[in-house]
Amino acid sequence: MLKGKIGLAPMADYTDFSYREICREYGSEFSFTEMISIEALIRDKKESFNMLPKENEENIGIQLFGSNINSFIQAAKLVQNKGNWIDINAGCPVKKVIKKGAGSALLKDLNKLGDIIKALKENIDKPVGVKIRLGFEEDYAEKIIEVVQKNKADYVIVHARTQKQLYSGKANWNRFNDLKKICEIPLGASGDIYSYDDAKIVMEKYMADFVVIARGSIGNPWIFSNITPDINEIKKVILKHANLMINEHGEEKAIRRFKKIFIGYTKGMKNAREIRKKIPYLYTYNDLINIVNILE
Ligand SMILES: Cc1cc2nc3c(=O)[nH]c(=O)nc-3n(C[C@H](O)[C@H](O)[C@H](O)COP(=O)(O)O)c2cc1C
Structure with a gap:
């Protein structure tokens, strides 16, 4: 399972093998692939297979996005041996993705999200986690987390914004405190962590069990170890x-x-x-x- 407290978040078009290697060298304790389309994996698309972890990578999750339950099972079975766990993308706010019922669209259909988690837990041998936002239009994160843990996900990562907010405003770190009270599985935090100190605050004051850093690591892999480079x-x-x-x-x-x-x-x-x-x-x-x- 995901080991460590400070890791690299998934970022499409950024967190390829090279990006992960650099962050790992400077202290990122775990990482994720970019989001990979389950339908593209099933169609045997080369570019999607190239996004999978390379042989020597450790402590890495494969992030999958899509909507169809059978495709999720099929794709996860195909790739599970390449990584240490599977992460379900239920947070991507991009229109093209939502239109197909994937990413944060799963937050509008919690039965389906629950069924996907359950199906993966029953059909693959690796741990399964989920990355969510606080909600779609509104914030109903408690309800989402109930579904996530009822279906036995191994962890949940919350980007503390709704889909509607996209990347605007400030991530609502207070919500980690609220969610920690009901969350029985490891709670990961995402959103606006721009320094090593931010990461510590989110864990110590806002009670997240671990944090993932996305934008704050772009051109700053030293963020994971609190080094100021010359x-x-x-x-x-x-x-x-x-x-x-x-x-x-x-x-x-x-x-x-x-x-x-x-x-x-x-x-x-x-x-x-x-x-x-x-x-x-x-x-x-x-x-x-x-x-x-x-x-x-
Ligand atoms: C360019 C970019 C690409 C992203 N791609 C993904 C992705 O593939 N999967 C995912 O779950 N989140 C993705 N995210 C969201 C981040 O993982 C993270 O939750 C969000 O950016 C908030 O964290 P930050 O403030 O540290 O950037 C992406 C974010 C950015 C900026």
Whole structure:
């Protein structure tokens, strides 16, 4: 099962193998794949299989999204041996996903969410957790958690916003306190954890059992161990991260995907604005080295 207190949250288009490796090196105790479509896995889509954990990865959950119960079972059976547990995405607020009844749409159909959890628990050999939001339009997280634990999920992670809120406003950490009172399974917290201190506060004051960090880790893998890196360390990790991605995806795709992460790494630098203007012209690893050389 998920071991540790501070880990990397799933982020589509970010948390590939390279991202997870870098975060792991700097203290992330567990991680998740990007969300992977159960229907794409069943159709044997190569890109989806490429998102699965690599051989040596430990303490990693495979996050699946979809809506059909039989497809969930089929997909989970196909991939379960590649990871340590399966995580059900019941929080994604994106329209395209909701339209198909997946992600946070499952919060509107709690019977179905419960049936999916139950079906996976009965049909696969690995632990099963769920990542939710507080609700769809309104906040009815207690009701969701009741269903989640009745169907014997092994943990629940709550992003303390509703679907309707998307990423606006502030995550309502007070709700972790409320939910902890009724939650009999490990309660994970997500939302607006932007420092190691935030992570500690969410566990000590708001009583979450563990936390996952998403946006706060973009260009800041040091968040997991409370290190403040100097400029040379940042430059070193930028190139290391990009190299891992080039091995994983090939140079063109890697550099394209790396741009938004690179912006994260340059946050707070003296010449961040000047650097950002160069990003549209970043195509190759050599281009990246040239930009990294002028970071200050
Ligand atoms: C770019 C991006 C992609 C995300 N992709 C996923 C995903 O694939 N699965 C998921 O459960 N949550 C996903 N999330 C939500 C995060 O895991 C997290 O719950 C949310 O961003 C709040 O945490 P934060 O404030 O630490 O970013 C994503 C968030 C972002 C910003």
